Amino acid sequence: MGAHFPGDKDIRVSDNERSTALAALGQFYAEGRLAMEETDERCAAVAEATTRGDLNDIFFDLPHNSGGVVGLPEKTYTAAEVAELHRQGARPRAGILGLSTVVAITGTAILAQSTVFAPVLLAIIPIVFILLYVMKVGPAKWYAPTPRQIERRRIAALRKEDKLRNLELKAQRRERSHALKTKALDAAENVISTKPWKQR
Structure with missing residues (x-):
């Protein structure tokens, strides 16, 4: 299995690579390959990663050809x-x-x-x-667009991506909160149904 982030493993990670890694983890979570807790842990590890090798270690057990993972570098223009x-x-x-x-x-x-x-x-x-x-x-x-138009498009795309990420995080928080409330209610119902104070 090849590296998700090809090239020298000692090269320091860019913000773009971190964003790509977070998007890829979100995709793996959506596919059911990662549990929510694992996704949270790996997202935290992405934030702390300093080199491409660190990022590749986070994806060691995930398939290489899934969407959102870095492949060959795109053609760029000055x-x-x-x-x-x-x-x-x-x-x-x-x-x-x-x-x-x-x-x-x-x-x-x-x-x-x-x-x-x-x-x-x-x-x-x-x-x-x-x-x-x-x-x-x-x-x-x-x-062909001007450099200024391209920059505007990039900024708009980044804002949209940031908005989507914030919505995903809010949804995850709501889901966690709901799961905790459900567990608390189940525990309370369990205590009430057993009525330990009446068994003495």
């Missing part, structure tokens, strides 16, 4: 590469809009003498703008 992709995608759209504007204005000027409907050609400009910049018609590479 901010400069992303900005260049965005610039390359913006050029064709700007060119098409520019040509449409020139054609509309020139056509309007030429046809203005012969027909009263010539100004209708000017409607081409907002139509092309809406198609290219609002409806995003065209190849996907024209619409």
